[in-house]
Amino acid sequence: MFAYHLRLALLSLRRTPVVSLLMIVAVGLGIGVCMTMLSVYALMAGDPIPEKSDVLYAVQLDNWSPDRPFGEPNEPPRSLTWRDSLALLERTPAGIPRTVTVGTGFVVEVPGAQDVRPEIVTARAASVDFFSMFQVPFIHGSAWSASHDADGAPVIVLSRALNERLFGGEDSVGRELRIGNDLLRVVGVIDHWQPTPRFYDLSVGAFADTDEAFVPIALFDRHQQDWGGVSGSINCWQAPPAEGVFHSECVFAQFWVELPDETAVADYRAFLDAYVNEQKKLGRFARPLNNRLSDVNTWLDVNEVVQDDNSVLLGLSFMFLAVCLLNTVGLLLAKFLGRAGDVGVRRALGASRTRVFGQHLVEVGLLGALGGLLGLALAWAGLLGVRRLYVDYERVAHLNAELVAIAVGLAIAAGLAAGLYPAWRICRIQPATSLKTQ
Amino acid sequence: MLQMKGISKVYRADVVQTSALRDFNLTVDEGEFVAVTGPSGSGKTTFLNIAGLLEAFDAGSYLLDGQDVSRLGDDARSRIRNEKIGFIFQGFNLIADLNVFDNVDVPLRYRGFRAAERAQRIQRALELVGLASRGKHLPSQLSGGQQQRVAIARALAGEPRFLLADEPTGNLDSVMARQVMELLEEINGRGTTIIMVTHDPELARRARRNVHMLDGQVTDFTEFEAAIRVRETRAAAGA
Ligand SMILES: Nc1ncnc2c1ncn2[C@@H]1O[C@H](COP(=O)(O)OP(=O)(O)OP(=O)(O)O)[C@@H](O)[C@H]1O
Ligand SMILES: [Mg+2]
Numbered sequence: 001m002f003a004y005h006l007r008l009a010l011l012s013l014r015r016t017p018v019v020s021l022l023m024i025v026a027v028g029l030g031i032g033v034c035m036t037m038l039s040v041y042a043l044m045a046g047d048p049i050p051e052k053s054d055v056l057y058a059v060q061l062d063n064w065s066p067d068r069p070f071g072e073p074n075e076p077p078r079s080l081t082w083r084d085s086l087a088l089l090e091r092t093p094a095g096i097p098r099t100v101t102v103g104t105g106f107v108v109e110v111p112g113a114q115d116v117r118p119e120i121v122t123a124r125a126a127s128v129d130f131f132s133m134f135q136v137p138f139i140h141g142s143a144w145s146a147s148h149d150a151d152g153a154p155v156i157v158l159s160r161a162l163n164e165r166l167f168g169g170e171d172s173v174g175r176e177l178r179i180g181n182d183l184l185r186v187v188g189v190i191d192h193w194q195p196t197p198r199f200y201d202l203s204v205g206a207f208a209d210t211d212e213a214f215v216p217i218a219l220f221d222r223h224q225q226d227w228g229g230v231s232g233s234i235n236c237w238q239a240p241p242a243e244g245v246f247h248s249e250c251v252f253a254q255f256w257v258e259l260p261d262e263t264a265v266a267d268y269r270a271f272l273d274a275y276v277n278e279q280k281k282l283g284r285f286a287r288p289l290n291n292r293l294s295d296v297n298t299w300l301d302v303n304e305v306v307q308d309d310n311s312v313l314l315g316l317s318f319m320f321l322a323v324c325l326l327n328t329v330g331l332l333l334a335k336f337l338g339r340a341g342d343v344g345v346r347r348a349l350g351a352s353r354t355r356v357f358g359q360h361l362v363e364v365g366l367l368g369a370l371g372g373l374l375g376l377a378l379a380w381a382g383l384l385g386v387r388r389l390y391v392d393y394e395r396v397a398h399l400n401a402e403l404v405a406i407a408v409g410l411a412i413a414a415g416l417a418a419g420l421y422p423a424w425r426i427c428r429i430q431p432a433t434s435l436k437t438q
Numbered sequence: 439m440l441q442m443k444g445i446s447k448v449y450r451a452d453v454v455q456t457s458a459l460r461d462f463n464l465t466v467d468e469g470e471f472v473a474v475t476g477p478s479g480s481g482k483t484t485f486l487n488i489a490g491l492l493e494a495f496d497a498g499s500y501l502l503d504g505q506d507v508s509r510l511g512d513d514a515r516s517r518i519r520n521e522k523i524g525f526i527f528q529g530f531n532l533i534a535d536l537n538v539f540d541n542v543d544v545p546l547r548y549r550g551f552r553a554a555e556r557a558q559r560i561q562r563a564l565e566l567v568g569l570a571s572r573g574k575h576l577p578s579q580l581s582g583g584q585q586q587r588v589a590i591a592r593a594l595a596g597e598p599r600f601l602l603a604d605e606p607t608g609n610l611d612s613v614m615a616r617q618v619m620e621l622l623e624e625i626n627g628r629g630t631t632i633i634m635v636t637h638d639p640e641l642a643r644r645a646r647r648n649v650h651m652l653d654g655q656v657t658d659f660t661e662f663e664a665a666i667r668v669r670e671t672r673a674a675a676g677a
Contacts, residue, residue, distance in 0.1 A: 011536075346544060
């Protein structure tokens with residue numbers, strides 16, 4: 001029966017090409033707009049590290065000006081000073097994974113390689129737990145050791161892409177790179193890794209690329225002056241001293257800890273309070289205690305990764321889809337009731353209501369599927385447009401298999417939703433009445 | 439085969455009520471060819487619609503093939519229409535978008551026959567009405583007589599026991615009307631029970647039995663039949 005109904009649906013499509021096209025376009029437009037917004041929104045609102053997002057906590061300390069908060073009504077800054085970061089890194093109780101991380105950049109060259117040009121890479125200084133806490137996958141080698149981490153040994157971890165550019169993609173563990181006057185030994189190469197949003201450091205945008213190289217925080221600390229310094233936003237409430245931002249109350253470093261449960265969180269909170277109270281005695285932290293621990297999803301909220309207008313746009317796009325569907329309902333009603341005579345004949349010849357209903361649902365499903373394909377094409381074009389308009393959304397704005405499946409599913413569901421009422425109406429047609437009035 | 443007792447049917451439209459059938463009684467036996475005549479508005483089509491389970495009635499009892507059909511649900515009624523009853527309508531009622539073959543196919547589809555069996559039945563039905571070569575034509579490419587023959591083929595393809603025809607020749611000229619009538623007689627000759635509504639006394643007389651309706655009731659068909667019989671006897675005697 002399905003094949004028969006599909007044949008009838010195709011026939012009907014060919015008989016009324018204009019109305020059919022209108023309906024397909026209406027569904028397609030609605031789906032296209034919805035999918036565009038939905039795919040942007042889904043990736044923005046997505047959980048970048050679902051297995052661990054509730055045990056990873058970003059730390060905030062309120063070292064801001066005594067006169068005003070960092071943000072209204074009483075928000076602490078979203079990064080830490082260098083000295084607090086290093087202090088917490090050292091003093092966080094044993095057994096609690098912790099990491100300090102800050103964006104940087106430098107010029108790397110492969111010593112002795114004539115054909116590889118030196119290049120500027122966006123890099124990240126981090127303490128070693130970074131890799132295990134954030135589940136960074138390695139293809140070659142591994143993270144540096146704890147002693148390398150403590151000593152600030154001249155070691156480096158490369159991204160897959162950078163390894164390809166510098167070493168043609170081969171296992172480069174043990175090879176050396178020159179940065180400034182230092183030679184750094186490659187200890188690991190990570191696989192493609194792109195948490196979206198890039199939760200671990202939102203200061204340069206939630207959808208920034210992951211970094212191309214990673215170096216120990218202690219090594220970076222020694223090269224405060226001669227490497228590229230901090231790349232990322234640096235916020236200050238008072239002018240930094242002559243020694244520079246690393247010795248100031250300016251904030252720019254991210255600090256994360258991994259806490260398995262509520263007790264651990266409470267203990268760590270107490271630890272932070274104790275630390276700040278101690279610093280208060282030294283004349284810092286003039287504001288009342290205002291330390292924060294935010295798990296990953298809270299952290300994304302705090303940083304307003306999904307802005308309100310994105311939610312509004314998503315809502316509007318669904319309303320637009322609803323309007324498109326209402327139009328389709330109207331067109332379908334007109335189209336179906338226009339063939340009431342034929343339906344009356346089919347009913348007289350023995351088609352049950354279910355059969356008539358099924359026939360029209362198949363037709364509607366077909367329109368929905370075609371509308372979905374059109375919608376997919378429109379969504380693809382729409383995302384292309386989003387990419388052009390907002391450089392920051394480049395990573396977000398692309399289609400994947402999942403979204404394609406959602407689009408087609410949504411289209412068929414939308415088509416069916418629009419078609420249920422007209423199909424129901426037409427299957428209530430009485431055989432006799434339509435046979436009498438020729 | 440068909441047994442109606444005390445059937446009544448009232449149409450209510452706003453304030454106006456029309457009694458289309460009033461205490462209608464009729465029994466039709468297997469293999470009969472019944473012609474129903476009567477003035478316009480006397481309830482002929484209403485009777486046919488009720489007989490064909492296209493419409494419900496308000497009171498009375500109706501046994502079709504020994505089965506009480508008054509309480510059946512829509513699905514069961516659809517199945518009986520599909521399996522036991524063939525319809526021929528005055529306006530042909532072919533589906534304009536489907537070609538001749540597919541039109542005849544419609545009731546067979548709902549019957550659930552396999553493709554091979556459907557093709558065979560369609561072929562046979564079209565041969566019977568002399569349109570075997572027109573399978574690919576659309577209804578609009580056929581004459582009125584041909585269209586009505588397609589409708590007859592459609593009604594016959596499922597081999598129903600019971601054929602209901604509402605003025606099957608009403609839209610045809612007299613030559614074509616005679617052809618259709620001959621076809622119906624042939625079908626009846628093979629055992630199919632036929633009830634045919636007609637305005638044409640000529641055609642009615644060719645049927646084996648006549649029922650005359652007036653104001654939603656059957657009026658003295660016995661007299662009418664007796665009159666014919668008398669005439670036939672006289673003719674036979676005179677010969
Ligand atoms: N759907 C309806 N709604 C209201 N009244 C109806 C309806 N169908 C029929 N009637 C009325 O019922 C009566 C019988 O109608 P019916 O169609 O059975 O007559 P008929 O004998 O077939 O007439 P004709 O020879 O003109 O076809 C008429 O008075 C008609 O107006
Ligand atoms: Mg009539």
